[in-house]
Amino acid sequence: MKVTQAYRYALDPTAEQAAALASHCGAARFAFNWGLALIKAALDRREAEKTHGVPEVPEESPAEVPWSLYSLRREWNTAKDRVAPWWADNSKEAYNTGLDGVARALKNWSASRKGTRKGAKVGFPRFKSKHRAAPSCRFTTGAIRVEADRHHVRLPRLGAIRTAESTRKLARHLERGTGRILAATVRFEGGRWFVSFTCEIDRADRAPAKPDAVVGVDLGVKDLAVLSTGEVIPNPGHHRAASRKLRKLNKELARRQGPRTPDGGRREASARWAKTKKALGKAHARVAGRRRDGLHKLTSRLAATYGTVVVEDLNVSGMLANHSLARAVADVGMAEARRQLTYKTTWSGGRLIVADRWFPSSKTCSGCGAVKTKLALSERVYACTRCGLVAGRDHNAALNLAALAADVAQSCGETLNARGGAVRPGARAGRAPAKREPRKRGTLRREPEAV
Template sequence: MVLGVAHRERVSVVQAYRFALDLTPRQERVVLAHAGAARLAHNWALARVKAVMDQRAAERTYGIDEADLTPTQGWPLPALRRAWNQAKPVVAPWWRDYSKEAFNTGLDALARALKNWSDSRSGKRAGRPVGFPRFKSRRRSTPSVRFTTGAIRVEPDRKHVLLPRLGRLKLHESARKLARRLDAGTARILSATVRRDGGRWHVAFCVEVDRAARTPHQPQAVVGVDLGVRHLAVLSTGEVEPNPRHLDVAGRRLRRLARRMSRRVGPDRRTGRRASKRWERAQAALGRAHARVANLRRDGLHKLTTRLARACGTIVVEDLNVAGMLRNRRLARCIADAGFAELRRQLGYKTAWNGGRLVVADRWYPSSKTCSGCGAVKTKLALSERTYTCTLCGLVLDRDVNAARNLAALAVTVAGSGPETRNGRGADRKTPLAGPVTVKRQPGTATAGKTGTVPPQGRTSDHMLTKAS
């Protein structure tokens, strides 16, 4: 799959602009109340859907015909909204004090969750099975409210934003980047979401932007990117991007804050005990420390992907099985800290914005086992072998640089002009042999006990490929 920009002068994309907020205590209480209204609407609608489903299931056990069962409760957003409008005078008699968008936020989240669950059960949705939606807790859920209608704008001073019912909110930083596009008429705000993340409130604008078509600085340049734990990224040019390991660096502080929180009196759901103020302050400090790690990781990935997308016309990355790699208990922490999936996601849309293309190598393509000089493929390559040595041509090269060069060479065999392209080599789950190999016939066959040689063309090894890069 290739992500690229069509040959047009301008292209319309949807992107987000996120800014930190400096709320007063009163404003924070109002925003929290709107988030609570969204949570109430979500939980009420979910309870209604579950009650109807359980009632229909019980009636079926009684032998009642399908036509005589309790009427179903529709799952789409319009159906949930109609049910809520009928019940809100009783369920929430104070509903006039809050924006209708607050209740719509909870109903929309439930409608999407139910659709994902239904599609996952019927096979329409790929990936892992999606469970049935759960009720949102006031203490465990993230406060959030989304506005799609009403007065949503950036103030002329570019230091304040105006949102429905919330009024004028102060930004922690200037919104000049978004304001310039709005003033020029090349951007249109679709929605605004206020959310608390890491102990701090943020507002994220979903904006439809009319971007000018760009061209990379080197349109013909092809670079292969090999991701790893020892080095975050190794380029086919030989450049090495070090892995900052933000989580390991902050590990000592995180452990100290976690110990401090464990010594405080926390909540207990079994006895109904409320958490102490000291526990809440310790929890907030731990959340801020984790948020700082996430921000540092996000900033580093953005800088790396932006530089690559603006410089090179074609970028080749691997289709890594990150979920499977996280099952390795020895490397899971480092892999999660590196952010492989986020790096590929950013490369996907940034190559499209800059007029390049992203080539995704097949998951089973043996980039680390293949010699970048002669093309010979090793049957096995231990993860501890950091230097690739070819027994045929004598090439001695760092294994990560060798893998990156193989990825860059893969782009030559791939045709495509879209945003993202899959490699066309038809790589399977077996590693092709580098040369003639002696094969022993298995017992029970007509040629049992005999040996022979197998040519390298069109043959694969008897061992499934294990990705070691």
């Protein structure tokens, strides 16, 4: 099967190449801000015309506001000699990156305002700051390849750049003809340059080691995951472990002279402030990297071992709104674990079942199916008053999740999701589905069960 896959490598550029990479990313930021300023000026002009009784034109009229990428490119090619006489120092892909970002941001803002875009409401795009925006640039045309020595990559106008690790996995696909590079994105984060190749890969069909096995995965805060098999994966708490160092660096950064004055003005940051800022970025990048590595190892093992993996549709954004729980939830990476399982189960030939958000996995007895009306978070052991079952709270929830695979098999193999599936939440062979009281108009919807 053909999939779109990314390969990410750390770079070891020379001083000249690092300066060229920074120049390309700066050019992308300049093009983004230039395009956004052009749009804002056109919108302000339209608002002024409305006050004078000028008839309103269609919102996405190319003659009035260049919403599309092609219109922005045309405007840029007309004005680049005047606004950026140094434009020839960088690849045209750098400016295309910034203009494409403006076009996408405006499209999302317009669709969100009209109500045609799902998800949270998107605001009007803001200008990118040199001190806050992560330097990034995307290449889609030109010489983009992996060198034969498997320790260098070649990018347009930048030449061959050495990588900190071997590129053999991607190189083998390119040599066999089972892979094709679509684009390359360079990004600076955590004090290092990275390149990500977006590729079209022809993956061989695989099967899990246990194609008929089912595992329920209960993600939590105390433990990273509890499986229905009884295995408990402890939560390493990378951010908590590094909190002392991060706190020290934040205090040190606050004592330095930063780019902003107490009254909100701008000034030149001190060298020590820049040094501490760089150290703080490296510390955060190390925490994120260790968390990402642990999640990849867990999800890869689950997808390669079990034919069916069942997880919950957790309201992670709602959990993050709880300030006393937000830091612990963010340190786990629940949404990232589900995202990785979504594509890894497909690659491994398995399937992922996502239980409905309102499925009472922790309140339901895995033995007899009785559902408790209330279960405090402090109760870490589930004790059933009907059948006398005593089990760990998270293990009981994982068993209930694993039992949902039978319900999906009985409903023509459809997968449960957050917007409702073929199986009612709590339905089980020989068990009545869990009932919910109807919600009255004007009342608040109850939040999903916390982990």
